Amino acid sequence: MPDYDHLILPYSSGDANKDEGLLVEDIIARSQQPIPDPDEWLLGVDHGGVVLTTFDAVLGWARKRSLWPMMFGLACCAFEMMAAAGNRWDISRFGMEIFRPSPRQADMMIIAGTLTWKMAPAVRRLYDQMAEPKWVLAMGACACSGGTFSESYSVVPGINRILPVDVYVPGCPPRPEGLYHGLMELHEKIQKQGYLKDNVHLPRLD
Amino acid sequence: MKVLAGLDIEAKIQAEIPESVVESDQESILIDSRAIPGVMRFLKDTPEFDFNYLNNLTAVDYLQYFEVIYNLTSMNNKQTLMVKSHLSGRENLEIPSITHLWQGADVQEREIFDLLGIRFIGHPNLKRIALWEGFEGHPLRQDFL
Numbered sequence: 409m410p411d412y413d414h415l416i417l418p419y420s421s422g423d424a425n426k427d428e429g430l431l432v433e434d435i436i437a438r439s440q441q442p443i444p445d446p447d448e449w450l451l452g453v454d455h456g457g458v459v460l461t462t463f464d465a466v467l468g469w470a471r472k473r474s475l476w477p478m479m480f481g482l483a484c485c486a487f488e489m490m491a492a493a494g495n496r497w498d499i500s501r502f503g504m505e506i507f508r509p510s511p512r513q514a515d516m517m518i519i520a521g522t523l524t525w526k527m528a529p530a531v532r533r534l535y536d537q538m539a540e541p542k543w544v545l546a547m548g549a550c551a552c553s554g555g556t557f558s559e560s561y562s563v564v565p566g567i568n569r570i571l572p573v574d575v576y577v578p579g580c581p582p583r584p585e586g587l588y589h590g591l592m593e594l595h596e597k598i599q600k601q602g603y604l605k606d607n608v609h610l611p612r613l614d
Numbered sequence: 615m616k617v618l619a620g621l622d623i624e625a626k627i628q629a630e631i632p633e634s635v636v637e638s639d640q641e642s643i644l645i646d647s648r649a650i651p652g653v654m655r656f657l658k659d660t661p662e663f664d665f666n667y668l669n670n671l672t673a674v675d676y677l678q679y680f681e682v683i684y685n686l687t688s689m690n691n692k693q694t695l696m697v698k699s700h701l702s703g704r705e706n707l708e709i710p711s712i713t714h715l716w717q718g719a720d721v722q723e724r725e726i727f728d729l730l731g732i733r734f735i736g737h738p739n740l741k742r743i744a745l746w747e748g749f750e751g752h753p754l755r756q757d758f759l
Contacts, residue, residue, distance in 0.1 A: 419739040422747075429747030526746050561753050562745060 431529045439528070439569040443610070446572050468599035471515070471541070475594075478514040478534065479507035483521025485548035485581040492584035502591060511537040516594070518587075519571070522550035522557060523564040532570050536610075543598070545590055546573045549580045556580075572610070616693040620644075623663075623695070630656050642696040647682070650699055651710045651736075657686060657695070658715055664688045665695065668716035673726045675756045678702070680732060682709055701732065704757075711737040729754035 481489055493499045493507060508514040511534045523531060535544070546567050549555030554565035567573060574597060577590035620643030624635050627643070634649035645653050657665045665686035673682045684697040701707045711734035713719050723734040724743040731752035734740055742749065751758055 422741060425741055425747045429749075432746040433748055526744075561749075561759075 435528050442568040443572045464602040472595040472598040473503045475504050475516050476506050476508050478517045479509045481520045485520035488581045489520045492587045497584040516543045518545045519551040519567045520547040524562050543574045544571050545575045547577045552576045618695040644698045647699045647709045654712050671722040673730050707732040710735050
């Protein structure tokens, strides 16, 4: 009879898994309450007493017309995002066609799909690595609230547990038209945000 | 693709490895868990069966017992077979690994260990795969939560 023992490959040590487990347990313990949505922009631009109207208008126009999203998908919603980026719906009409594979070059994160607790530290690290100003769009029922899996043992019940969310797009999954509606809402927010407005600052995650 | 009936091959397996077959019917054959590696090696290496591909390896919790299910396919003989094995009790569930026969069993045995808590003896890298280290319990068990 042939011997199959040579088929067994070498494996990594278990230390990396232990570290990952500690990181996941840590982020679960810190994320029991949702982060409030940054929604003061609905009231309009607050210049803090400084008049920068024309500059803000130009800055907002420039920012919103060249949003570079992070190339990043978690579940089935990612396919609708890809469809939105493809030639039929053509996201380059909004100056967004460059999905960046590096967080250093991205302005915005589309969380497309179910986020599990095991994935949460990686997503949070990518968000922390993005340069400011940065925006987050929650795409789909799972990203908005956990959706069907909101009481599951392994799914984050809404990504606002770990990130401040600017726009929520419901749907399971939302059609590309739905995503575009959310993106245009985000454009409106960026136009109103202005120069002096701070982003939300999260506590450091080690 | 022909589906082999457990009833037809029961005698051949029993002749090669005595006291290995517990029960058999039209769809599947139930093997004693201690005899799994021997029976699997026999099914893989015998030219008549030649099951060179493990389609699927999964497990089910029926509360009274756990059932581990192996779906085998022979690419050359164009036939399939479902092999099952029962494990009784709720704690210290152990069954021999078949990773040395089909390397594809590696990940699937880890998944069963992760979600149902069945230990595969002889697995080279048995640790959680879908959930993280430190997670309490096994979520696919009927009595989870």
